[in-house]
Amino acid sequence: MADDTAATTTTAADTLEVASDDRREALLAVFSEHLGDAVLDSHLKVGQALWIRVATAAWGEAALVARNEAGLEWFDFLSAIDWLPSPYGRYEDSSVDVPFPPPMPERSSAVPGYAGGDSRLQVLASVARPGTDLRVLLKVDVPDDDPRVPTWIRAYSGAAWHERETHEMFGIGFDGNADLRHIYLPSEFEGHPLRKEFPLLARVVKPWPGIVDVEPMPGEDPDDDDDATVAEGSET
Amino acid sequence: MGLVESGKMPKPLTKLLNLSRKYSIWAYQWGLACCAIEMGAAFASPRYDVMRLGVIPFPASPRQADLVVISGTVTDKIVPAIKRLYEQMPDPKYVISMGSCTNCGGPYWDSYSVTKGVDQIVPVDVYVPGCPPRPEALLEGIVLLQERIQNEDMTERWAGDQDRPEPIVVG
Numbered sequence: 001m002a003d004d005t006a007a008t009t010t011t012a013a014d015t016l017e018v019a020s021d022d023r024r025e026a027l028l029a030v031f032s033e034h035l036g037d038a039v040l041d042s043h044l045k046v047g048q049a050l051w052i053r054v055a056t057a058a059w060g061e062a063a064l065v066a067r068n069e070a071g072l073e074w075f076d077f078l079s080a081i082d083w084l085p086s087p088y089g090r091y092e093d094s095s096v097d098v099p100f101p102p103p104m105p106e107r108s109s110a111v112p113g114y115a116g117g118d119s120r121l122q123v124l125a126s127v128a129r130p131g132t133d134l135r136v137l138l139k140v141d142v143p144d145d146d147p148r149v150p151t152w153i154r155a156y157s158g159a160a161w162h163e164r165e166t167h168e169m170f171g172i173g174f175d176g177n178a179d180l181r182h183i184y185l186p187s188e189f190e191g192h193p194l195r196k197e198f199p200l201l202a203r204v205v206k207p208w209p210g211i212v213d214v215e216p217m218p219g220e221d222p223d224d225d226d227d228a229t230v231a232e233g234s235e236t
Numbered sequence: 237m238g239l240v241e242s243g244k245m246p247k248p249l250t251k252l253l254n255l256s257r258k259y260s261i262w263a264y265q266w267g268l269a270c271c272a273i274e275m276g277a278a279f280a281s282p283r284y285d286v287m288r289l290g291v292i293p294f295p296a297s298p299r300q301a302d303l304v305v306i307s308g309t310v311t312d313k314i315v316p317a318i319k320r321l322y323e324q325m326p327d328p329k330y331v332i333s334m335g336s337c338t339n340c341g342g343p344y345w346d347s348y349s350v351t352k353g354v355d356q357i358v359p360v361d362v363y364v365p366g367c368p369p370r371p372e373a374l375l376e377g378i379v380l381l382q383e384r385i386q387n388e389d390m391t392e393r394w395a396g397d398q399d400r401p402e403p404i405v406v407g
Contacts, residue, residue: 184313184349185312185313185349186312186313189312191348193348193349198348200346200347200348201348202341202345202346202347202352203346
């Protein structure tokens with residue numbers, strides 16, 4: 001019985017792999033029809049999801065198209081990505097912290113995600129059609145020298161708070177959204193904490209000590225404990 | 237109560253008043269994160285039942301409270317509210333800092349938004365360590381605080397925040 005189920009699932013997955021996705025392709029066609037060349041790139045995962053990257057100037061228009069023409073009436077979220085590799089490396093992997101201030105990584109070492117991208121920062125937003133599994137992730141490049149994109153609040157008023165958060169966390173402006181006060185951070189907070197180069201002051205003052213105080217789990221081989229103690233001693 | 241202000245409190249009266257204060261602590265709950273669940277268990281559930289210790293955990297306002305239990309992650313944004321809360325409480329007042337986050341930032345020690353210890357804002361009388369502490373740990377903190385109240389010199393304590401005794405650390 002179990003084998004049968006497994007076989008069926010595999011077949012279904014295989015069918016999905018090769019099958020075309022008419023509904024999502026139709027969605028993409030709606031965007032292409034109304035936005036024209038402003039649709040820069042797209043990525044379709046058959047049966048699962050659709051990514052569309054639009055030109056910066058057409059970002060506000062894309063929201064109106066999504067809501068009014070494509071029937072994607074449910075606004076899920078709006079946020080941003082900083083594609084710059086962290087100058088601090090991955091804290092958890094290093095035994096000690098990187099010296100401060102760290103050397104800035106090369107911009108070119110950033111790898112953009114689905115549907116490509118040319119800028120360091122990207123704004124992304126997810127919208128869906130209620131009652132279906134149709135969902136589109138819209139992306140837009142944020143100009144490096146002037147990080148501003150058009151607002152979405154004319155199409156989805158719920159985007160206002162998301163834009164406020166994206167503004168305080170990434171320092172991205174939203175043209176047309178007049179109320180970009182801090183929403184989570186204290187109003188006097190300086191800096192944009194979700195940008196990769198933002199320093200965590202606690203770590204500057206007191207570096208990450210690496211893994212210390214490793215206690216063996218109950219029932220673990222006590223020999224492992226000895227090894228851990230030796231390793232700890234040699235580090236210090 | 238001119239006696240306390242004048243500094244001439246008779247010892248038996250101090251003892252009696254301390255006994256009364258000890259067994260009628262009105263505790264304000266200031267739950268900020270997951271520790272508040274353990275605080276709720278300690279304060280509101282029949283299994284732990286803080287009222288048997290003489291603690292009444294439901295004052296209508298900080299102005300009626302003798303004790304505030306700050307439990308959970310203190311962020312920089314809520315700091316002004318905690319400050320105001322503490323200033324609204326009438327003297328003598330006590331603060332229990334419950335959980336690693338409130339004590340020192342805990343797992344959020346390097347966060348950009350978390351205050352690394354509520355003792356940077358208000359004086360703390362009892363630290364309850366743990367992530368989160370069990371309700372028993374909070375109850376022990378309250379019992380230790382009651383012991384301290386029993387042996388307090390009221391004139392000294394009511395004089396102000398100077399010369400505060402060393403804070404108690406549970407465990």
